[in-house]
Amino acid sequence: RDLMYDINNAKESTDVMTMLMAWTSKYNLHIHCVLHLNKNDNNTRGHIGTELENKAETVLIISKNKQDSNISEVRPMHMRDKEFSSWAFHIDDNSLPVLDDGYHITVVKPKDKPLTSLPDDLHAKVLRTVFEGESPQRYLELVKAISQAYAQEGYKRGDNAVKDMLKIFCERKLITKDKDGYHYHPALLPLK
Numbered sequence: 001r002d003l004m005y006d007i008n009n010a011k012e013s014t015d016v017m018t019m020l021m022a023w024t025s026k027y028n029l030h031i032h033c034v035l036h037l038n039k040n041d042n043n044t045r046g047h048i049g050t051e052l053e054n055k056a057e058t059v060l061i062i063s064k065n066k067q068d069s070n071i072s073e074v075r076p077m078h079m080r081d082k083e084f085s086s087w088a089f090h091i092d093d094n095s096l097p098v099l100d101d102g103y104h105i106t107v108v109k110p111k112d113k114p115l116t117s118l119p120d121d122l123h124a125k126v127l128r129t130v131f132e133g134e135s136p137q138r139y140l141e142l143v144k145a146i147s148q149a150y151a152q153e154g155y156k157r158g159d160n161a162v163k164d165m166l167k168i169f170c171e172r173k174l175i176t177k178d179k180d181g182y183h184y185h186p187a188l189l190p191l192k
Contacts, residue, residue: 007046017051035059043113053078054119071100080119115150115157115165123165124186126150127174131184142166142175142182 003019004012020031033052035044044053053059059078065071065088075086088103129149136142147162169175176183 001048004048007048010047013046013048013051016048017055021055037061050117054117057081071103080121115155115161116168118155122153122155123169126153127169127184127186131182135181135183137181 001007003016006012023029024031033056035049035052037043038045044050056078057080058076061073061075061077063073063075065073071088071090073086073088076083088100089097090100092098126146126149129152130136130142130145136145143159143162143166146166147157147159150157150162150165166175170177174185176185
């Protein structure tokens with residue numbers, strides 16, 4: 001937020017992301033960002049929040065426990081690698097964080113994010129799965145195959161959500177159709 005004027009400006013968001021990614025490569029460093037969530041829907045705030053979330057390796061949610069405000073809970077939100085179990089900590093009398101062993105966190109799953117917000121590498125994995133064998137010939141076969149591939153990755157969605165994603169794939173020419181059926185063109189990634 002401190003590097004831009006408008007958190008909803010797409011160009012500024014892209015410029016900031018480009019700069020941060022250049023720094024990580026040039027200086028071989030890790031950048032840790034704090035993303036704030038909208039109070040009403042638990043999505044990251046602004047265009048910059050979405051862009052940072054899409055590029056992040058790991059996104060965690062840290063929140064106060066509703067019963068005991070001295071305890072902070074840490075839960076995985078999006079992980080590119082293996083997801084960890086939730087844990088909690090509190091700040092002791094010396095102002096140091098202390099792990100609360102044995103503390104149980106009840107995880108309430110937030111509203112499912114739309115498929116369009118998922119990273120390009122996940123879309124690519126889904127499409128590779130769909131097209132690794134014989135290409136689907138009919139539209140409904142393709143919808144079913146894409147739906148099953150997203151479900152295998154932990155993103156089970158209804159037909160309308162899958163059809164919306166398929167429409168984007170077709171508009172971007174990632175998937176085309178001819179007399180032989182549907183075809184996947186991976187060289188046309190990324191989506192964004």
